[in-house]
Amino acid sequence: MKKICIVGTGYVGLPLAAGFANVGNEVTCLDLDEAKITDLKNGKIPIYEPGLEDLIKRNQKNFNFTTDVQQSIQNNDIIFICVGTPSCTDGSADLQYVLSVAESIGKYMNSCKIVVDKSTVPIGTADLVEETIKKQLLERKVHHNFHVVSNPEFMREGCAVEDVLHPDRVVIGTNDIPTGLTLKRLYEPFVLNGNPIIITDVRSAEMIKYASNCFLATKISFINEMANICEKVGANILEVRKGMAADHRIGDKFLYASIAWGGSCFGKDCNALLNISRNISEESLIVNATIQTNESRPKRFVDTMLSYLLPDQVTIWGTAFKPETDDIRDSASIKVIKLLLEHGIKVNVHDPMALENTKKIFGDNISYCESQYESLLKSDCLLLCTEWSVYRMPNWGLMKKLMFQHYIFDGRNQYDLKTVQEQGFNYISIGREPIKI
Ligand code: UDX
Ligand code: UDX
Numbered sequence: 001m002k003k004i005c006i007v008g009t010g011y012v013g014l015p016l017a018a019g020f021a022n023v024g025n026e027v028t029c030l031d032l033d034e035a036k037i038t039d040l041k042n043g044k045i046p047i048y049e050p051g052l053e054d055l056i057k058r059n060q061k062n063f064n065f066t067t068d069v070q071q072s073i074q075n076n077d078i079i080f081i082c083v084g085t086p087s088c089t090d091g092s093a094d095l096q097y098v099l100s101v102a103e104s105i106g107k108y109m110n111s112c113k114i115v116v117d118k119s120t121v122p123i124g125t126a127d128l129v130e131e132t133i134k135k136q137l138l139e140r141k142v143h144h145n146f147h148v149v150s151n152p153e154f155m156r157e158g159c160a161v162e163d164v165l166h167p168d169r170v171v172i173g174t175n176d177i178p179t180g181l182t183l184k185r186l187y188e189p190f191v192l193n194g195n196p197i198i199i200t201d202v203r204s205a206e207m208i209k210y211a212s213n214c215f216l217a218t219k220i221s222f223i224n225e226m227a228n229i230c231e232k233v234g235a236n237i238l239e240v241r242k243g244m245a246a247d248h249r250i251g252d253k254f255l256y257a258s259i260a261w262g263g264s265c266f267g268k269d270c271n272a273l274l275n276i277s278r279n280i281s282e283e284s285l286i287v288n289a290t291i292q293t294n295e296s297r298p299k300r301f302v303d304t305m306l307s308y309l310l311p312d313q314v315t316i317w318g319t320a321f322k323p324e325t326d327d328i329r330d331s332a333s334i335k336v337i338k339l340l341l342e343h344g345i346k347v348n349v350h351d352p353m354a355l356e357n358t359k360k361i362f363g364d365n366i367s368y369c370e371s372q373y374e375s376l377l378k379s380d381c382l383l384l385c386t387e388w389s390v391y392r393m394p395n396w397g398l399m400k401k402l403m404f405q406h407y408i409f410d411g412r413n414q415y416d417l418k419t420v421q422e423q424g425f426n427y428i429s430i431g432r433e434p435i436k437i
Helices: 013-022 033-043 054-059 069-074 098-108 127-140 162-165 179-191 201-232 237-243 266-277 285-308 332-342 357-367 397-404 417-423
Strands: 003-007 024-028 063-066 078-081 113-117 146-150 171-173 198-202 313-317 347-352 381-384 407-408 426-428
Touching: 003 013, 003 069, 003 266, 013 024, 013 054, 013 162, 013 332, 033 063, 054 162, 063 171, 069 098, 069 332, 078 098, 078 179, 098 113, 098 127, 113 179, 127 146, 146 171, 146 179, 171 179, 171 201, 179 198, 198 201, 201 237, 201 266, 201 285, 237 397, 266 285, 285 332, 285 381, 285 407, 285 426, 313 332, 332 347, 332 357, 347 357
Parallel strands: 003 024, 003 078, 024 063, 078 113, 113 146, 171 198, 313 347, 313 381, 381 407, 407 426
Antiparallel strands: none
């Protein structure tokens, strides 16, 4: 059993805390946001993440939710920094929250601590965190040992709990052997299946996170460019994917052509790595192209629709950046809605989990529907932006009755071409031949 403090109860901090509590550790969750902490104390989970609520409830006795910074730092041996690292206007990562946690640690620590950077941060941040803590200790004229570790997260939203409980790998970046061993022990219960715990130097660990996320984003941008070509040469991207994926060197993951990739990580991390590479005169042309390709896609999707019809009203299915989350950060769907509004088109939206967050952006400018079918009433076309499973086998007959015109633009290739043709819809998907009735 270890005493752990997790700073930041967001999409990363909470699943991580739940995982540690579940294997018997005592976990303090610290957040500046009092409303969040009050909710958590009352058993209300501030985000939607499958399995999270259940895991937290089952391990309630191992949790302490608090806004008390001093107590949290003094009472715990290992402190995980899981606060946000948003993008600055130049693309670099904004480290103010990470460094303010470091400052608090230096201000209050009273014994040896292990400080873990879990948030995705630029290479060299662990050194900055160390300097910030040292500065505070110097001001206080006290000496305490501490070690700063880089331990990047690889959690996918929508399956973050699963990714914490059964990680593909754990990366621990430290220059101190005993610290590496302590963290290895902490993670061992999650890799009884033999998946690796990689102990490496701090900077390599920081770089592993950026290289991994940028590579995954590049895979998707690549397949999306192949989809553009398929559309022009009459090939089918799903067949192309199948043929490529059968080669073990390529693999079948992250090769689904789509409206665009989104979420809080890929865009932020690609921009941060690009910024880092430019600052050291080693610009990553590939990461740059990955971003450019992705940024062009929401407009391409809307332009494609406009090349078929000028609708009065459009229905959007899915505003979350991917299924099984209520998170709309950097969601392609949100970008599409903004473009539609610029064209003066009326927008109805449906999403199983993300409507509340969507309302925070668009207020009364669009209509929100609890029922996926109600959202289609009097619409000229449907834009499918997020592949929630409830959209997989729709009631075609009902859709036909409710819609004014029968157009579907599918940003996630959810339907079989023959089926939609038989059902009498115009169907335009990604990287496949359009169906016109
Ligand atoms: C994380 C990581 O921080 C980011 O680096 C990674 O790449 C992706 O996800 P996430 O958990 O998604 O961020 O952020 P968010 O949901 O915004 O949660 C951050 C939490 O930290 C919030 O609850 C916020 O109130 C809290 N916070 C922020 C603090 O407690 N202290 C601060 O100084 C700042
Ligand atoms: C990502 C990383 O996968 C995870 O390891 C990291 O720690 C955090 O960032 P996340 O942002 O939660 O996770 O989602 P992910 O599943 O990677 O999807 C990102 C985006 O890519 C989504 O918008 C998704 O719809 C899109 N995507 C994914 C595709 O368009 N095609 C694919 O084949 C896969």
